[in-house]
Amino acid sequence: xxxxxxxxxxxxxxxxxxxxxxxxxxxxxxxxxxxxxxxxxxxxxxxxxxxxxxxxxxxxxxxxxxxxxxxxxxxxxxxxxxxxxxxxxxxxxxxxxxxxxxxxxxxxxxxxxxxxxxxxxxxxxxxxxxxxxxxxxxxxxxxxxxxxxxxxxxxxxxxxxxxxxxxxxxxxxxxxxxxxxxxxxxxxxxxxxxxxxxxxxxxxxxxxxxxxxxxxxxxxxxxxxxxxxxxxxxxxxxxxxxxxxxxxxxxxxxxxxxxxxxxxxxxxxxxxxxxxxxxxxxxxxxxxxxxxxxxxxxxxxxxxxxxxxxxxxxxxxxxxxxxxxxxxxxxxxxxxxxxxxxxxxxxxxxxxxxxxxxxxxxxxxxxxxxxxxxxxxxxxxxxxxxxxxxxxxxxxxxxxxxxxxxxxxxxxxxxxxxxxxxxxxxxxxxxxxxxxxxxxxxxxxxxxxxxxxxxxxxxxxxxxxxxxxxxxxxxxxxxxxxxxxxxxxxxxxxxxxxxxxxxxxxxxxxxxxxxxxxxxxxxxxxxxxxxxx
Numbered sequence: 001x002x003x004x005x006x007x008x009x010x011x012x013x014x015x016x017x018x019x020x021x022x023x024x025x026x027x028x029x030x031x032x033x034x035x036x037x038x039x040x041x042x043x044x045x046x047x048x049x050x051x052x053x054x055x056x057x058x059x060x061x062x063x064x065x066x067x068x069x070x071x072x073x074x075x076x077x078x079x080x081x082x083x084x085x086x087x088x089x090x091x092x093x094x095x096x097x098x099x100x101x102x103x104x105x106x107x108x109x110x111x112x113x114x115x116x117x118x119x120x121x122x123x124x125x126x127x128x129x130x131x132x133x134x135x136x137x138x139x140x141x142x143x144x145x146x147x148x149x150x151x152x153x154x155x156x157x158x159x160x161x162x163x164x165x166x167x168x169x170x171x172x173x174x175x176x177x178x179x180x181x182x183x184x185x186x187x188x189x190x191x192x193x194x195x196x197x198x199x200x201x202x203x204x205x206x207x208x209x210x211x212x213x214x215x216x217x218x219x220x221x222x223x224x225x226x227x228x229x230x231x232x233x234x235x236x237x238x239x240x241x242x243x244x245x246x247x248x249x250x251x252x253x254x255x256x257x258x259x260x261x262x263x264x265x266x267x268x269x270x271x272x273x274x275x276x277x278x279x280x281x282x283x284x285x286x287x288x289x290x291x292x293x294x295x296x297x298x299x300x301x302x303x304x305x306x307x308x309x310x311x312x313x314x315x316x317x318x319x320x321x322x323x324x325x326x327x328x329x330x331x332x333x334x335x336x337x338x339x340x341x342x343x344x345x346x347x348x349x350x351x352x353x354x355x356x357x358x359x360x361x362x363x364x365x366x367x368x369x370x371x372x373x374x375x376x377x378x379x380x381x382x383x384x385x386x387x388x389x390x391x392x393x394x395x396x397x398x399x400x401x402x403x404x405x406x407x408x409x410x411x412x413x414x415x416x417x418x419x420x421x422x423x424x425x426x427x428x429x430x431x432x433x434x435x436x437x438x439x440x441x442x443x444x445x446x447x448x449x450x451x452x453x454x455x456x457x458x459x460x461x462x463x464x465x466x467x468x469x470x471x472x473x474x475x476x477x478x479x480x481x482x483x484x485x486x487x488x489x490x491x492x493x494x495x496x497x498x499x500x501x502x503x504x505x506x507x508x509x510x511x512x513x514x515x516x517x518x519x520x521x522x523x524x525x526x527x528x529x530x531x532x533x
Contacts, residue, residue: 001406031178033296036290038185043286045192047279047357054140055201056279056415061132061267062147066155068263069116072255074109074159082166083246084393085240087308090170098167099226101240103161106230106433108241113156120152120327131264132368143201149203154212159269161216172305176222180215187211247390250399257406265410270422272317277422280361284368284426288376291336296380300324300387307391315448322388323454324518326381330456333380333516334463334506338471343499346478350492368426375430382437397443405436455526459516466510474503 050056082105089098120127128144167179191207199206220228235241270277303325310318340347345366353362386398409432416424445451478499485491511519 027174028178028297031175031180031182031295033180034179035526036286036293038182038189038434039286040290042185042192042204043283043349043353045189047283047352048354049192050201051357051361053279054137055143058140058143059201059204060282061128061144061145062151063208064131064263064267065120065127065148069120070155070158070162071258071503072252073113073116074162081244081251081390081395082163083169083304084308085243085247086170087305089240090451095226097113097240097341098170101238102163102167103228103231104235104238104241105244106160106228106417107232107235108154109159109163110230111232112189113159117152119161120151120155124148124152133266141424147202147205149209150202154209157209157212157216161212161219164216164219164223168219170305173222176219180219183218184211184215187214199289205472243352247393247395249289250396254399254402257403262406262409266413266425269413269417269425280365280368281422281425284365284372287340287347287351287369288372291333291340292376292380295329295332295336296383299329300383303384304387307388311391315324318391319448319451319454321452322384323456325384326451326456326458327454328518329380329384330460330463331511331516332379333377334460335467335470335503337376338467339474339500339503341370342471342475342503343478343496344369344373346492346496346499350489367423371423371426372429374427375433378430378437382433382440385437385440388444389440392447401436404439405432406431408435455517459518462511462514462516466514466516468506469510470503473506474499474514475501507508515525 046056046059086098086101089095089101109152124145125141128141128148132141132144133168165180168174168177174256187210189206191210192203195203195206218331266281267278303321306321307318335452348362348365348369349359352365353359389395389398409428412428412431415426420427478495481495481498485494508519519521
């Protein structure tokens with residue numbers, strides 16, 4: 001086939017880069033699948049045991065705080081600053097400088113985050129009130145305060161994990177970091193199930209803390225060739241630390257707007273418009289993040305070290321790798337989005353409609369999910385574009401774009417609030433992703449001189465066509481099975497699985513007929529891997 005032959009005829013270096021990206025994407029995708037499945041199990045357990053009520057809202061508020069601080073202080077470092085800078089150091093024949101940078105960063109993180117944990121413990125009531133707002137019920141505020149004091153120490157371990165995983169990604173050691181989140185979610189599931197009868201929702205908070213500790217320590221075997229000794233003396237004059245700081249400053253500004261303004265705004269609006277709305281948002285986001293993490297996160301993390309190395313050596317190779325990532329992401333995320341949109345209600349019913357989670361909850365959450373899904377393909381492409389800027393060690397441009405889109409998000413939510421209620425937040429989220437990806441794509445296109453002869457538009461058009469037909473076939477299959485199979489748990493599994501498999505088969509056949517290069521390339525790659533196995 002022409003497209004596959006063209007791919008195989010690429011120069012050895014470019015082919016090796018694509019194979020490396022594909023292998024890394026496969027590992028990270030597998031880790032993301034496991035993590036997302038366990039994340040769904042975690043949310044199923046919470047919805048089954050506690051429903052969409054005050055207890056789960058309190059838990060969500062209690063984890064919003066350390067998670068938001070983590071995102072602000074450390075999480076954004078990994079891909080925006082740590083991986084690009086550490087990738088430069090990893091290219092050196094002598095890696096003692098790389099180990100020295102790692103220990104300097106570990107020392108800074110340990111001292112800084114310990115101080116923040118102490119502040120969270122002491123000011124927990126005031127912080128919860130700030131996040132949840134004065135409209136939240138007193139019971140929810142009190143319970144969230146108690147839970148926050150349990151989840152706060154997890155902030156330190158999550159942050160140390162981020163530094164270690166950034167090092168491993170720079171070294172292209174993807175396996176253990178890829179499964180860190182899986183272990184994290186597994187611990188939450190085990191502890192919640194094991195202790196729920198004794199301590200209620202507190203078990204979920206305790207599981208969150210234990211998961212953060214365990215996911216850090218399973219990374220250590222991959223650092224067996226480095227002597228970990230966190231230090232503080234002279235760290236601020238380390239050139240690598242300074243570079244990381246300069247790169248991260250714009251990202252921190254952008255994240256600060258999100259953490260200090262956007263998230264409190266969103267959760268306050270949701271909590272103020274009805275009990276359970278925060279939970280609906282979180283659970284719908286969990287479902288949406290399943291394909292997003294599988295596609296966008298896996299490909300973006302896999303491609304970042306390669307782009308960071310290519311940008312200084314070969315711009316054409318950089319463009320080829322970026323275009324390959326964009327096409328591959330498109331072929332995967334568009335059918336996943338349409339499939340999930342068509343099957344939103346039965347999927348939610350199958351996963352969540354048990355115990356205290358009722359049919360009315362399914363109806364509301366289906367609306368929430370579908371509105372979020374409108375922006376999912378744009379969010380996926382946008383993540384790759386942002387990482388392309390990071391590979392160029394440009395963090396200012398994405399931060400400025402983020403400021404513009406944050407304003408658009410808040411304006412959209414406020415303007416639509418009277419007519420749509422808290423659903424205006426989902427519409428605003430999709431508007432934000434559409435706008436962010438459009439601006440990012442336009443600016444990057446201008447800076448690198450375009451992505452000509454990369455068949456991007458052709459791939460998008462063919463993928464949309466195949467995905468729309470796939471969606472019609474999947475929906476028709478579900479309705480046919482719904483009329484034939486008894487409506488119980490086994491029947492629900494048959495409905496969703498049958499419709500999903502038919503949809504996947506239709507898309508695969510149409511993609512082959514339309515000659516989607518990335519689909520043929522993936523099939524060829526999988527066959528190679530299976531033959532070697």
